[in-house]
Amino acid sequence: MSNASAPQSEQELLNARLEQANQQLLQSEKLAAIGQLAAGVAHEINNPVGYVYSNLQTLDNYLNDLFRLTEAVDNARCIEDLRQIKQNIDYDFLKDDLRDLLAESREGIERVKTIIAAMKDFSHIEEEEFKPADLHRGIETTLNVVNNELKYKAEVVREFGDLPEVECIISQINQVIMNLLVNAAHAIETFGRITIRTRQKGSTVVVEVQDTGRGISPEHRHRIFEPFFTTKPVGKGTGLGLSLSFNIIEKHQGTLDVESAPGEGTCFRITLPIVHPDTDNE
Template sequence: MTTTSALTHLLKPMPPLEADTSIADVADRLLTPECKAFLSLPVVDGAGRPLGLISRYTLQDIFMMRFGRDLHGRKPVGEVMNAAPLVVSLETSLEEAAHTVTSQLHYPITEEFILVDAQGCYRGLGTVLDLLKAMEQRIAQRNAVLRKTLVDLKESQAQLVQSEKMASLGQMVAGVAHELNTPLGYVKNNVQLLRELKQPLLQLADTHGTLLDCLHAPDCDEARLSAALGEAIEAREQAAPELLKEDLQQLFGDTLYGLEQIGELVVGLKNFARLDRAMSEDIDLNDCVRSALVIARNNIKDKAEVISQLGDLPRIPCAPSQINQVLLNLFNNAAQAMEGFGRILVKTWADDGAVLISVQDSGKGMPPEVLAKIFDPFFTTKPVGQGTGLGLSISFKIIQDHGGSIRVASEPGRGTRFLIRLPRPQAPHLQESA
């Protein structure tokens, strides 16, 4: 609906009066069926431009006076009309018309206003009530659109957050897969080598079995015994068990070490995801730090040395999988900030009111204009396609939802430090006093 059609819908055609029409004629006209629905009649000049409005209340006051009709009935309506009526152009918008009318209302409230065309000529009357109803409908329509937009925005936000989680999960899985491939690789090589080394041993066992069978056989002659003995001696020389013993010990040791590494990664991944744990429980944040470092090890190992200074921490209630997500994001960001091989310092400690985690890197740092936007959604300094700009924004929200805070300090060329503060639960006597 356009601006003009919106106001045209409010238009009520009413033949106007001329300024020299007598008051008595106006009163008679107000009694006609076509005018009964109106409280006012428009007055225009010869060119059709509005001069004012004459209301029933004004005529009632005149005729209620003693001999009012006889004294004033012949006077022109122009002498008693409201010469400053509300005038609205059909060209204005519904909002502008509502603002114009409501800003000019005065007591007693004039219920009608004059509608004019672009040339200022009278076209009809409108009522304040109809205008306000139309405005109310417009606001209701816009509120409905805003509500739908808000729902769509929340759905889009949820999808973006899920996309960021899936991107982080993909990076994590890729890192864990790479970490698993290394021990799996030499475990596989050792097994293949053991399979090759077993053949001479099996051949030696077969020749020894043939020799024993020959020794116990009554019909075994000297030639057959000599041949079986020669095969056993040759098989022993090929197997060389005295040399193989040390090799087998080394192979079994390496294989067990690789399997232990795989087991450590599996346990670390399980602890990181906390799939078998409650959504919120009392945990030691040092466990979260260790789990996140295990998962991030592939991304960090070629870029930085990790120095851990983990203090004794009280257990605090939190969602461990969410805290792990925050720490993994900080560790990966610290590794990506390195221009050469650097250092990442991870510290934990506690004070009377909170548990604190510090992640400090020796990377390239950030200028103030970047630092000011670091937690803004979709802000990223990475090339297109390499980051969504939601990692730190989600991390900020997670820490905020835990009642904590996350701060950052950085300087170009000197690195960056993130400080996470999570509140400790109050002692019972403090809770009672509070």
Template structure:
């Protein structure tokens, strides 16, 4: 029999009937001898295809396989499947309660409904995954743009500096062209003059007055500087374009990580050069399968953090290496280091020790997610007073699904 509650009272049969009527699962109660005592409407509906009518006294032995009742008595429960007709398959759970004479509680579920529910769960899970992926992509893109926004002044300076001397060189080039055209005019007059010796003397005076010898020496250097300046601007703009690219526009490819590091340094160099000495120790790296712009985001976050940790003046050491099926990129700074209680939280979203306006608290969290997406890891080694070292370890090739 069902247990009584603390007050010694039991729900009335009417309440039990209403509860049973509201259930989608079939509920049946049998006596110890296997005689049906109670069946809710769902059980009656589910058992319509069996050989006996539940309302006319269905026996448990006729409903279950031969070994079901002995196993339920011995173990307290039995689970299995029943098939009625061509399409009706029921999931059955039998529970034995050895109270007084004993009772069998039978729960029935239509497997079609169970499978439909599972399919609905899978569909919802897939929808949530799509939404989560889209949200992660938007968050990554927002962090990229935020990083560029924080570096905007430095990037503008890096662009304005070469543009400034290219503009100055163009002014000098214009003056040089006037001088060269004047010299050409003098030669043309000499060719038409009846007194070539007098005109040759005038040409020499013109060459001296316009300082043509200096122009001849300075002009190639001026053009070289101007070309380098334009190439510098072109590289920065290209690196910015590659860096800000959305992951939807990018596919997995084999790339040179050193090229990615140099591209990232090209963008953020103005942020580092006034207070950090950069030391490079690049090893031999094979092409690595990755999403280049996402890894560049990681490199940028790590390098900017290292620069901000240094303070007024210090050193950033950038090194790379290759061991077995993995490559690593290590960024170490000579800053004050990270306290032990902070190290445990640095990858938490929105956690930051920087002043307001200096960071979003998402840089390391996003970096951790990107590296994990590449089936890699980030190792941290830091002690207070001895700087911090971040090692990004990545597989050379991404693992393939079986």
């Protein structure tokens, strides 16, 4: 190797290759996740944009009616003419409906803004720095981004405690939470509940993602963190989500644990140090 000043052992070379392959996997899983998100987000944005668009058409009609009324002011022979036009355009209904249309459109645009803000928050892939971050905000961002995958499968319950800011790479933590949420949704047959629980525990914080899905059988239990281990059909699962999540949490010097009762559900627990132990000497 040209850049090695000292001769490297076979082992070191292999380790370096493994690390590189791991980074590539992380990157490709990120890209796959973003592709999946983009599809979901397009779907989420489509609905509000659809009704805002149709509201604009109705508003256009209403405006024409209102202009007819105001322009008639110049030509009307008597106030009775104006009253007639006002009645013809169903002014009272128009007035109420106009307010409703505007309120509904504003809501739709707010929804689109929220989704876009979440996407922006979520897509800071380039950010690789440990920085104090608000985990609740990260969870909300992630929920917004995966809403499309969750809403038909589960009611999402938040049991949030008081959390300090946590020194972490928030885009990566968001990715872990996204993996856990999507897995939870996949594990639910028809409709269930996903509970996200947070609390501080001494110098760490705990984030739990619990579902009421099918659970994990004991023979799979010790394999789920293996790269490429999946019980899902081809195209649905890559088997990389949990192994990458595990790596990310390990890099944060935290732990990722699981408890599961087949037929009842599963709970994944992330524990993270509030202050990243390596930050001082980085």
